[in-house]
Amino acid sequence: MEPLLSSRGDGLIKAIGPADVIRRQFSGETFEEIIDCSGKCILPGLVDAHTHPVWAGERVHEFAMKLAGATYMEIHQAGGGIHFTVERTRQASEEELFRSFQQRLQCMMRAGTTLVECKSGYGLDLETELKMLRVIERARRELDMGISTTYCGAHSVPKGKTATEAADDIINNHLPKLKELSRNGEIHVDNIDVFCEKGVFDLDSTRRILQSGKDIGLQINFHGDELHPVKAAELGAELGAQAISHLEEVSDEGIIAMATARCSAVLLPTTAYMLRLKQPRARKMLDEGVIVALGSDFNPNAYCFSMPMVMHLACVNMRMSMTEALAAATINAAYALGKSHTHGSLEVGKQGDLIIINSSQWEHLIYQFGGHCELIKYVIVKGKVIYKT
Ligand SMILES: N=CN[C@@H](CCC(=O)O)C(=O)O
Numbered sequence: 409m410e411p412l413l414s415s416r417g418d419g420l421i422k423a424i425g426p427a428d429v430i431r432r433q434f435s436g437e438t439f440e441e442i443i444d445c446s447g448k449c450i451l452p453g454l455v456d457a458h459t460h461p462v463w464a465g466e467r468v469h470e471f472a473m474k475l476a477g478a479t480y481m482e483i484h485q486a487g488g489g490i491h492f493t494v495e496r497t498r499q500a501s502e503e504e505l506f507r508s509f510q511q512r513l514q515c516m517m518r519a520g521t522t523l524v525e526c527k528s529g530y531g532l533d534l535e536t537e538l539k540m541l542r543v544i545e546r547a548r549r550e551l552d553m554g555i556s557t558t559y560c561g562a563h564s565v566p567k568g569k570t571a572t573e574a575a576d577d578i579i580n581n582h583l584p585k586l587k588e589l590s591r592n593g594e595i596h597v598d599n600i601d602v603f604c605e606k607g608v609f610d611l612d613s614t615r616r617i618l619q620s621g622k623d624i625g626l627q628i629n630f631h632g633d634e635l636h637p638v639k640a641a642e643l644g645a646e647l648g649a650q651a652i653s654h655l656e657e658v659s660d661e662g663i664i665a666m667a668t669a670r671c672s673a674v675l676l677p678t679t680a681y682m683l684r685l686k687q688p689r690a691r692k693m694l695d696e697g698v699i700v701a702l703g704s705d706f707n708p709n710a711y712c713f714s715m716p717m718v719m720h721l722a723c724v725n726m727r728m729s730m731t732e733a734l735a736a737a738t739i740n741a742a743y744a745l746g747k748s749h750t751h752g753s754l755e756v757g758k759q760g761d762l763i764i765i766n767s768s769q770w771e772h773l774i775y776q777f778g779g780h781c782e783l784i785k786y787v788i789v790k791g792k793v794i795y796k797t
């Protein structure tokens with residue numbers, strides 16, 4: 409089978425079929441580029457359903473602290489973690505943030521990602537959150553990669569405020585401003601996120617923020633049940649969330665509620681691995697019919713750009729099959745972003761986002777841990793080759 413991309417510039421897949429049939433069907437047409445894929449595999453472009461890619465303030469020193477035994481929450485409560493990155497991000501210029509973001513997107517793209525969810529959340533104050541959202545908007549307009557934008561002003565409770573005060577600020581000041589800027593076409597935001605966690609935003613504040621985001625048209629896509637079981641999954645299902653991420657501590661009832669509500673689970677194998685958390689129960693979720701997606705969770709705590717490595721970890725540590733992992737990193741991740749009608753699979757009429765790998769067996773993309781640099785020969789977005797080795 410050989411997918412053929414549209415020659416009319418709309419970037420959509422025009423036809424899929426055996427090479428000789430396709431050749432005959434389009435014999436009269438001219439193409440910018442014809443790629444011989446003999447001995448290679450064509451896969452949908454990978455979709456990364458959860459990243460925090462705009463920030464200044466890396467935290468390699470904290471990696472050392474965690475290796476020495478400190479927990480994520482101990483570092484966070486001592487004023488490090490997200491707070492450390494927030495301070496540096498507030499100080500950084502918009503241009504500086506854009507440049508580092510652009511380089512990170514480039515690394516993701518080379519690892520096969522063609523659509524990525526990008527969160528704000530290292531500003532917490534309105535000014536810096538807007539700075540981050542402008543950076544993401546600029547990338548959306550200027551770069552080739554597909555981006556789904558998430559406002560994550562409730563990523564942490566800012567110093568000097570309680571969770572209730574922070575929630576009030578978001579609801580009364582941040583969200584109205586986002587609504588105004590979206591209406592003027594200055595920024596485009598798709599999703600709203602909250603870090604719903606013991607010691608961060610409790611269920612009540614999370615509910616108020618997410619509902620207010622939904623009221624201005626944002627899809628609910630939030631962090632829940634990561635470090636403690638707080639019934640975030642049950643809340644997300646009740647609010648009609650499109651996706652909930654992490655879920656290491658989700659309850660059985662939460663899993664069933666998510667399956668019934670068609671609320672997808674975005675599992676993050678890098679974080680569970682790096683923080684040595686208990687693994688999310690992917691098998692239970694799959695057995696109960698939850699739509700399981702994957703994300704790299706790229707952030708200063710989990711510094712990983714590579715969805716092939718994420719798939720490998722999901723297979724080994726979460727006991728997913730390679731087919732389940734590929735679905736989770738393509739069509740299901742697109743679902744988590746509300747884009748499965750246009751992205752995430754090779755189908756006529758869908759966006760021509762694909763990767764070509766130098767192996768006749770697609771499983772090599774997962775099997776070769778860290779081998780994607782050699783394997784991925786082409787990355788194509790909307791029918792345009794954006795990376796070639
Ligand atoms: N858990 C909350 N947010 C991120 C971590 C962000 C950070 O530590 O900077 C996550 O998904 O893992």
Ligand SMILES: [Zn+2]
Nearest residue numbers: 458460631705
């Ligand atoms: Zn996250």
